[in-house]
Amino acid sequence: xxxxxxxxxxxxxxxxxxxxxxxxxxxxxxxxxxxxxxxxxxxxxxxxxxxxxxxxxxxxxxxxxxxxxxxxxxxxxxxxxxxxxxxxxxxxxxxxxxxxxxxxxxxxxxxxxxxxxxxxxxxxxxxxxxxxxxxxxxxxxxxxxxxxxxxxxxxxxxxxxxxxxxxxxxxxxxxxxxxxxxxxxxxxxxxxxxxxxxxxxxxxxxxxxxxxxxxxxxxxxxxxxxxxxxxxxxxxxxxxxxxxxxxxxxxxxxxxxxxxxxxxxxxxxxxxxxxxxxxxxxxxxxxxxxxxxxxxxxxxxxxxxxxxxxxxxxxxxxxxxxxxxxxxxxxxxxxxxxxxxxxxxxxxxxxxxxxxxxxxxxxxxxxxx
Amino acid sequence: xxxxxxxxxxxxxxxxxxxxxxxxxxxxxxxxxxxxxxxxxxxxxxxxxxxxxxxxxxxxxxxxxxxxxxxxxxxxxxxxxxxxxxxxxxxxxxxxxxxxxxxxxxxxxxxxxxxxxxxxxxxxxxxxxxxxxxxxxxxxxxxxxxxxxxxxxxxxxxxxxxxxxxxxxxxxxxxxxxxxxxxxxxxxxxxxxxxxxxxxxxxxxxxxxxxxxxxxxxxxxxxxx
Numbered sequence: 001x002x003x004x005x006x007x008x009x010x011x012x013x014x015x016x017x018x019x020x021x022x023x024x025x026x027x028x029x030x031x032x033x034x035x036x037x038x039x040x041x042x043x044x045x046x047x048x049x050x051x052x053x054x055x056x057x058x059x060x061x062x063x064x065x066x067x068x069x070x071x072x073x074x075x076x077x078x079x080x081x082x083x084x085x086x087x088x089x090x091x092x093x094x095x096x097x098x099x100x101x102x103x104x105x106x107x108x109x110x111x112x113x114x115x116x117x118x119x120x121x122x123x124x125x126x127x128x129x130x131x132x133x134x135x136x137x138x139x140x141x142x143x144x145x146x147x148x149x150x151x152x153x154x155x156x157x158x159x160x161x162x163x164x165x166x167x168x169x170x171x172x173x174x175x176x177x178x179x180x181x182x183x184x185x186x187x188x189x190x191x192x193x194x195x196x197x198x199x200x201x202x203x204x205x206x207x208x209x210x211x212x213x214x215x216x217x218x219x220x221x222x223x224x225x226x227x228x229x230x231x232x233x234x235x236x237x238x239x240x241x242x243x244x245x246x247x248x249x250x251x252x253x254x255x256x257x258x259x260x261x262x263x264x265x266x267x268x269x270x271x272x273x274x275x276x277x278x279x280x281x282x283x284x285x286x287x288x289x290x291x292x293x294x295x296x297x298x299x300x301x302x303x304x305x306x307x308x309x310x311x312x313x314x315x316x317x318x319x320x321x322x323x324x325x326x327x328x329x330x331x332x333x334x335x336x337x338x339x340x341x342x343x344x345x346x347x348x349x350x351x352x353x354x355x356x357x358x359x360x361x362x363x364x365x366x367x368x369x
Numbered sequence: 370x371x372x373x374x375x376x377x378x379x380x381x382x383x384x385x386x387x388x389x390x391x392x393x394x395x396x397x398x399x400x401x402x403x404x405x406x407x408x409x410x411x412x413x414x415x416x417x418x419x420x421x422x423x424x425x426x427x428x429x430x431x432x433x434x435x436x437x438x439x440x441x442x443x444x445x446x447x448x449x450x451x452x453x454x455x456x457x458x459x460x461x462x463x464x465x466x467x468x469x470x471x472x473x474x475x476x477x478x479x480x481x482x483x484x485x486x487x488x489x490x491x492x493x494x495x496x497x498x499x500x501x502x503x504x505x506x507x508x509x510x511x512x513x514x515x516x517x518x519x520x521x522x523x524x525x526x527x528x529x530x531x532x533x534x535x536x537x538x539x540x541x542x543x544x545x546x547x548x549x550x551x552x553x554x555x556x557x558x559x560x561x562x563x564x565x566x567x568x569x570x571x572x573x574x575x576x577x578x579x580x581x582x583x584x585x586x587x588x589x590x591x592x593x594x
Contacts, residue, residue, distance in 0.1 A: 049491075083489070
């Protein structure tokens with residue numbers, strides 16, 4: 001870890017359980033994801049000094065902001081953080097420019113105005129200096145909040161659901177702006193979000209939180225593709241999560257076999273669990289291939305399943321299809337297919353179709369304790 | 370028209386406002402944002418002057434400030450003056466019977482400021498005092514103006530407590546409300562009518578101002594980002 005980064009360890013049982021260790025390098029963007037009540041915002045507030053956890057430490061660069069054991073607890077004012085609140089918390093009686101100059105007390109009075117204007121220009125709000133927050137759009141308010149957070153030349157930037165209060169189009173635009181802005185600031189950035197897509201597209205690393213604990217952390221692709229267990233898989237949005245038993249490992253062929261619903265599935269070799277032990281597995285809908293309904297092909301030999309289409313969900317240009325397996329209305333698997341292929345294959349509710357589960361796409365996980 | 374009484378009433382109202390405003394800011398802010406044991410009791414005690422008959426409040430103040438009371442003796446030792454039947458005592462009583470009129474509007478105004486707005490100020494590096502001065506007070510100003518208008522109007526109009534604690538001493542404790550009563554007793558309806566009209570007009574303007582401000586404050590909160 002570089003010297004200017006963030007390192008923290010927080011522990012408490014009540015009233016909000018916390019048991020986390022987090023580090024974030026300078027220039028790195030970390031996303032804390034997890035359901036409501038998982039402690040994400042509490043961690044962010046602890047870093048800012050707005051919440052006092054019972055034990056642990058928070059260090060940023062050379063400074064120790066909190067160390068319960070040594071009685072260190074630096075005030076929010078002295079921590080030099082930039083914080084973008086969920087609903088921005090702009091000062092309603094101050095203009096956009098005044099909102100920013102409020103955070104410029106480290107500069108000479110004479111220099112504040114010019115620096116404030118410069119920051120507004122940086123977030124594309126030139127010309128709106130004198131507007132009150134009430135006369136700004138949601139996206140403009142967010143930009144003022146971001147400019148205000150950066151005004152103090154903070155040692156860390158904290159973003160609490162910063163894109164949740166704007167419409168979809170503005171959200172994408174603001175996210176792109178953040179990507180550009182990141183290149184010019186070399187401090188740790190911690191983002192709290194419910195939106196996995198947002199986390200995956202913006203962050204260098206994800207921390208998946210649940211009940212105050214980190215379940216897994218890593219690069220977004222790694223966490224999304226290889227969740228540690230079924231709980232992480234559920235939290236990062238997987239729906240095809242099942243339980244099976246390890247049948248055998250064949251290292252020469254590079255495959256493992258699992259027994260699921262009375263049939264054997266081949267998966268890529270994973271010897272972490274011994275034959276006979278229980279295992280959870282997950283497959284992303286994109287790794288399930290539908291068989292052509294008009295003529296069979298060779299690919300159908302790879303982990304074939306048959307089922308009846310019960311539901312469609314439109315997702316952009318794709319359709320997510322929910323397939324009921326073997327007439328068992330408790331067993332569903334979902335896969336995605338582009339709309340064009342669905343039309344060509346006359347896919348409709350009640351149609352019987354075959355699919356193959358690609359062995360490379362099946363990820364085995366240790367059962368939850 | 371008893372101008373001496375009117376001047377005394379204005380002087381009493383002015384000093385009551387000067388003393389009460391900082392006190393009400395402090396207590397209103399505390400009640401808005403802090404939870405503590407006995408908070409409901411404190412709020413109830415502050416609201417008492419709203420429901421207690423002025424004579425009852427006046428009676429207890431008379432007891433508490435009398436020449437034989439601890440406070441009365443202490444005050445006498447300190448200043449050589451008495452609290453009862455003096456302007457000083459009247460001012461103290463006025464501060465007490467105006468507590469709810471000053472504190473409650475400010476408490477409501479502070480309650481309307483979201484915690485995050487204050488937290489954002491701290492994150493901007495503002496100290497608690499700077500946050501109060503630059504963020505909280507400008508946002509609670511309508512509450513402060515309401516508190517001042519209500520306190521001012523109520524002080525001019527208070528009769529029972531003033532009579533109990535201050536009596537009826539020319540240029541010392543005879544306020545305009547007492548003077549109206551005096552004039553009616555003396556069958557001088559013309560003077561009484563004139564002074565009543567002045568009080569009526571003044572009270573109407575004050576209350577009108579309060580309603581106008583609370584309307585504006587509501588709009589402000591509704592459109593708050």
